[in-house]
Amino acid sequence: MRYVLKKTATTLATLLVVSLLLFVAFQLISGDPATHILGTGATPERLAALRAELGLDQPLPARYLMWLTAFARGDAGVSYVYHQSVSSLLSAKVPVTFALAAMSFVLMCAIGLPMGIACAKHAGSPIDRAVMVANQIIMAIPPFFAGILISWAFGMGLHLFTPGGYVSYETSVPRFLGYLVFPAVAIALPRAAQLAKLLRGSLLEEAGKNYARTAYSRGNNTNGVLYGHLLKNAFLPALTFLGMSLGTMLAGSLVVERVFNIPGISSILLASIGNRDYPVVLATVMLIAVFIIFVNLLVDILYKVLDPRIDEE
Amino acid sequence: MHGDSVIADAPILQIRNLRLEFHDHGHPEVAVEDLSLTLHRGEILGVVGESGSGKSMTALAIAGLLNRHALDCGGEILFDGVDLLHCGRSTLRHYQGDEISMIFQEPMTSLDPLQRIGMQVEEALRIHHKELSAAERKEAAIRAMGAAGLAEPEQVYGMYPHELSGGMRQRVMIAAATVSRPQILIADEPTTALDVTTQAQIIALLRQINAEDGTAIVFISHDLSLVRQLCHRVIVMRRGVAVEMGTSDEVFLNPRHAYTQSLVDAIPKVVL
Numbered sequence: 255m256r257y258v259l260k261k262t263a264t265t266l267a268t269l270l271v272v273s274l275l276l277f278v279a280f281q282l283i284s285g286d287p288a289t290h291i292l293g294t295g296a297t298p299e300r301l302a303a304l305r306a307e308l309g310l311d312q313p314l315p316a317r318y319l320m321w322l323t324a325f326a327r328g329d330a331g332v333s334y335v336y337h338q339s340v341s342s343l344l345s346a347k348v349p350v351t352f353a354l355a356a357m358s359f360v361l362m363c364a365i366g367l368p369m370g371i372a373c374a375k376h377a378g379s380p381i382d383r384a385v386m387v388a389n390q391i392i393m394a395i396p397p398f399f400a401g402i403l404i405s406w407a408f409g410m411g412l413h414l415f416t417p418g419g420y421v422s423y424e425t426s427v428p429r430f431l432g433y434l435v436f437p438a439v440a441i442a443l444p445r446a447a448q449l450a451k452l453l454r455g456s457l458l459e460e461a462g463k464n465y466a467r468t469a470y471s472r473g474n475n476t477n478g479v480l481y482g483h484l485l486k487n488a489f490l491p492a493l494t495f496l497g498m499s500l501g502t503m504l505a506g507s508l509v510v511e512r513v514f515n516i517p518g519i520s521s522i523l524l525a526s527i528g529n530r531d532y533p534v535v536l537a538t539v540m541l542i543a544v545f546i547i548f549v550n551l552l553v554d555i556l557y558k559v560l561d562p563r564i565d566e567e
Numbered sequence: 568m569h570g571d572s573v574i575a576d577a578p579i580l581q582i583r584n585l586r587l588e589f590h591d592h593g594h595p596e597v598a599v600e601d602l603s604l605t606l607h608r609g610e611i612l613g614v615v616g617e618s619g620s621g622k623s624m625t626a627l628a629i630a631g632l633l634n635r636h637a638l639d640c641g642g643e644i645l646f647d648g649v650d651l652l653h654c655g656r657s658t659l660r661h662y663q664g665d666e667i668s669m670i671f672q673e674p675m676t677s678l679d680p681l682q683r684i685g686m687q688v689e690e691a692l693r694i695h696h697k698e699l700s701a702a703e704r705k706e707a708a709i710r711a712m713g714a715a716g717l718a719e720p721e722q723v724y725g726m727y728p729h730e731l732s733g734g735m736r737q738r739v740m741i742a743a744a745t746v747s748r749p750q751i752l753i754a755d756e757p758t759t760a761l762d763v764t765t766q767a768q769i770i771a772l773l774r775q776i777n778a779e780d781g782t783a784i785v786f787i788s789h790d791l792s793l794v795r796q797l798c799h800r801v802i803v804m805r806r807g808v809a810v811e812m813g814t815s816d817e818v819f820l821n822p823r824h825a826y827t828q829s830l831v832d833a834i835p836k837v838v839l
């Protein structure tokens with residue numbers, strides 16, 4: 255319990271530091287928001303009035319606190335370009351991106367874990383070797399290219415789905431998820447191949463350890479040794495990889511959304527970067543940072559749950 | 568101490584012309600050349616011999632832990648009318664951990680680091696005695712742990728391996744190996760990794776298990792004085808063959824083979 259509290263405290267501290275760095279960085283690069291909003295032709299009086307309204311006349315620490323507390327409440331300011339609140343711009347899109355990332359993650363586990371186990375179990379067999387060669391190839395395919403291939407093969411070739419026929423989750427959740435399956439596969443495949451390889455290697459390493467021999471000496475069959483002892487031990491090195499994968503899945507989602515015309519945060523993020531619409535960019539980056547930092551906390555807690563050797567210090 | 572009176576003549580395990588040869592490195596490597604021996608019911612058989620003489624390979628062969636894919640196996644290991652060297656995997660598993668158990672040289676790494684001690688001690692019962700309830704298994708495990716000299720077995724039951732010393736882990740290994748009261752216990756250098764005091768305690772424990780349960784023990788060691796103290800009979804191995812076998816007295820007081828003589832000469836005289 256002390257371990258969890260300590261990790262949570264570290265996480266919150268990390269969040270504060272990251273948010274401060276992001277805030278300061280965006281202050282430095284974004285220049286004067288009032289000029290952005292009113293344009294360069296605005297009179298000095300109107301600019302001063304808007305600055306006061308936005309709190310820009312306050313010192314930096316005060317502005318940071320205002321921004322942070324507002325962000326925590328879900329208020330990330332107003333877009334320079336669309337002149338509406340950032341939260342209303344993002345609220346419909348964020349769930350789409352996160353759903354795609356989450357589905358990719360689940361698919362990665364559903365493909366990678368059983369494949370790693372099967373390959374370790376039949377290590378050295380022709381099937382194992384074939385899968386490992388295929389893995390090597392799949393690992394090298396970037397998600398956007400896999401997306402294009404899948405869209406072409408399953409969409410235009412086999413007509414299993416309609417490219418561009420996106421259905422909003424507000425219309426129908428099952429059809430929304432159905433549309434996400436193919437893009438999710440494109441994101442998940444390379445990571446699943448890596449996961450399979452990692453788990454296979456980790457399992458084989460554990461199988462060579464003394465406790466595995468002990469487990470056999472008690473009359474376990476292969477599955478008994480594998481599922482009763484090796485898997486949990488072999489899973490520990492995979493856990494860090496799984497945690498990092500969530501970040502990768504998010505990045506993959508941003509790219510693959512473009513290929514499959516999915517209205518996630520990708521399009522607005524790219525547009526906002528192009529338009530120098532800093533409030534939108536800052537909010538999006540901040541969201542991703544918060545997500546990744548919390549995933550790390552979750553991984554740390556899972557380590558503690560799985561491994562009794564991690565001390566309470 | 569019961570001593571030699573425990574030895575009955577009934578053989579419980581017979582090894583005939585055991586030959587184990589590795590074939591996975593291109594050039595063949597003979598681990599055991601031609602070994603025949605008999606283990607009697609309730610006896611402690613010492614196996615000594617220089618490094619690489621094939622002691623561990625023989626032990627693993629009896630315990631059914633050889634990687635058969637990497638080996639050419641010749642001869643037979645008869646237990647209960649079954650040839651353990653060539654029988655099917657499931658027949659082998661039927662005996663492993665129930666009739667034939669093994670403890671190893673490395674107590675620090677022989678336990679699953681992520682599983683509680685109790686689960687590991689009970690494992691043989693979970694596999695072989697499904698008729699037992701969870702409570703009965705726990706009771707048997709705690710009894711075995713107490714018998715193996717673990718103070719407060721109820722507490723150790725819920726602990727993890729990293730919380731125990733090497734000596735305690737070896738006691739846990741012994742408890743797990745004896746929980747189903749096997750007929751044969753194979754101990755491959757079980758005290759090599761332990762300090763002298765703990766070593767003496769483990770030896771006393773093995774003697775006690777042999778005396779009380781009549782468990783036959785194959786005791787492999789480099790320490791001839793330990794073998795002399797503990798074992799009823801001894802075989803001396805060299806380069807994959809048994810060069811000498813007999814009762815401890817015969818072998819140690821009156822070695823016939825020059826190699827045995829050289830081993831015996833190396834023991835401090837006070838022990839003999």
Ligand SMILES: Nc1ncnc2c1ncn2[C@@H]1O[C@H](COP(=O)(O)OP(=O)(O)OP(=O)(O)O)[C@@H](O)[C@H]1O
Pocket residue numbers: 589592596597598599616617618619620621622623624625
């Ligand atoms: N995996 C292997 N591949 C090839 N040869 C092996 C392998 N394992 C063992 N051997 C050989 O088998 C022979 C017997 O080894 P074994 O481990 O039984 O010796 P030992 O008597 O137990 O020695 P020690 O006293 O050092 O434990 C050795 O010569 C060794 O080189």
Ligand SMILES: [Mg+2]
Pocket residue numbers: 622623624755
């Ligand atoms: Mg050895």
